[in-house]
Amino acid sequence: MSNKPNINVKVQQPQKQQIKLGFSAGNVKLKIAVMSGKGGVGKSLITAALAVGFALRGLKVGVLDADIYGPTIPKLLGLAGSSLYYDDKRDVIIPATGPLNIKVVSIDFLLPSEDSAVVWRGVLVSKAIEDFLSKTDWGDLDVMMIDLPPGTGDAPLTIAQALSGQLTGSIIVSAPGDVSGRIVKKAIDFSRKVKVPVIGVIENMCCFTCPDTGKTYYVFGEPEGKRMAEEANVSFLGEIPLDPRISEANNAGVPFLLKYPDIEASRKLMTVIDSLMGRFKDELSGQTKREIRLMKLPGEEESSGNEEDK
Numbered sequence: 001m002s003n004k005p006n007i008n009v010k011v012q013q014p015q016k017q018q019i020k021l022g023f024s025a026g027n028v029k030l031k032i033a034v035m036s037g038k039g040g041v042g043k044s045l046i047t048a049a050l051a052v053g054f055a056l057r058g059l060k061v062g063v064l065d066a067d068i069y070g071p072t073i074p075k076l077l078g079l080a081g082s083s084l085y086y087d088d089k090r091d092v093i094i095p096a097t098g099p100l101n102i103k104v105v106s107i108d109f110l111l112p113s114e115d116s117a118v119v120w121r122g123v124l125v126s127k128a129i130e131d132f133l134s135k136t137d138w139g140d141l142d143v144m145m146i147d148l149p150p151g152t153g154d155a156p157l158t159i160a161q162a163l164s165g166q167l168t169g170s171i172i173v174s175a176p177g178d179v180s181g182r183i184v185k186k187a188i189d190f191s192r193k194v195k196v197p198v199i200g201v202i203e204n205m206c207c208f209t210c211p212d213t214g215k216t217y218y219v220f221g222e223p224e225g226k227r228m229a230e231e232a233n234v235s236f237l238g239e240i241p242l243d244p245r246i247s248e249a250n251n252a253g254v255p256f257l258l259k260y261p262d263i264e265a266s267r268k269l270m271t272v273i274d275s276l277m278g279r280f281k282d283e284l285s286g287q288t289k290r291e292i293r294l295m296k297l298p299g300e301e302e303s304s305g306n307e308e309d310k
């Protein structure tokens with residue numbers, strides 16, 4: 001008997017209907033879906049933070065909150081209570097606009113109250129996502145971040161299959177814990193099976209550094225994301241520490257990168273952004289050079305930028 005772990009995500013065949021990404025009004029250079037093998041690992045927080053990070057580097061960013069059953073992107077970007085507008089003359093949805101001009105579309109904007117639950121079946125979810133993608137006037141975007149529903153079950157499957165073949169790739173968010181290794185592998189397997197190339201793994205809540213002593217604690221056990229990423233032959237993009245200021249900023253609806261730009265989590269997140277911008281520089285080319293690195297975090301060295309940008 002093989003001693004290979006039994007990690008195998010079954011994907012129904014044939015594939016469900018493909019959704020045409022109707023970026024008719026413009027052009028989106030990178031489309032990155034954020035996934036996780038299980039819920040609560042900080043997937044939405046990382047999606048929002050990556051969006052803010054790209055925008056801080058001068059890119060034009062949109063976020064599609066495709067987590068229909070648990071939409072939290074509007075709250076994370078301080079847009080709770082905002083609305084989407086429908087331009088009936090052009091038959092297009094106008095996204096809400098968040099900090100740094102980030103365009104956001106979420107089912108949350110259509111719910112009557114914060115406590116309302118979405119109780120739709122898969123077919124309706126697909127239709128909503130189709131409308132969000134094909135009827136939204138996103139304009140020209142450098143990056144679109146897509147927050148998928150958590151896990152590897154029916155909800156992420158419905159959306160990931162529909163988008164299959166049209167995404168630049170996926171970023172998998174993991175968090176340390178008992179079975180985190182298996183869960184990271186499961187998410188990588190899921191992404192590959194729905195034909196979304198894995199860009200890499202980010203380990204969130206890796207550890208906590210005590211501000212009084214400077215000592216780092218691995219509160220949930222040793223992070224396994226890096227090892228699992230290496231074993232699965234995908235990039236490890238970095239780890240983000242646990243920091244109460246992150247949840248405090250979240251609760252206030254202010255992106256932590258903007259509220260606490262000089263904390264370790266912000267620096268690490270921007271390192272991930274810079275490595276992604278380097279990796280996708282060909283796709284992002286054509287972007288106005290002057291705009292790159294318009295804003296810097298306190299303490300970031302002027303010389304750390306691309307020489308061409310100056």
Ligand SMILES: Nc1ncnc2c1ncn2[C@@H]1O[C@H](COP(=O)(O)OP(=O)(O)OP(=O)(O)O)[C@@H](O)[C@H]1O
Pocket residue numbers: 036038039040041042043044045046067070072150204205240241242243244245246247250265
């Ligand atoms: N590095 C961190 N430090 C402190 N708090 C964090 C960190 N990452 C996430 N959190 C908090 O953990 C909670 C869960 O995060 P988030 O909602 O992003 O997870 P999720 O994976 O999207 O969850 P779901 O599966 O429900 O969609 C939030 O309250 C968030 O503020």
Ligand SMILES: [Mg+2]
Pocket residue numbers: 043044045067070072
């Ligand atoms: Mg979420």
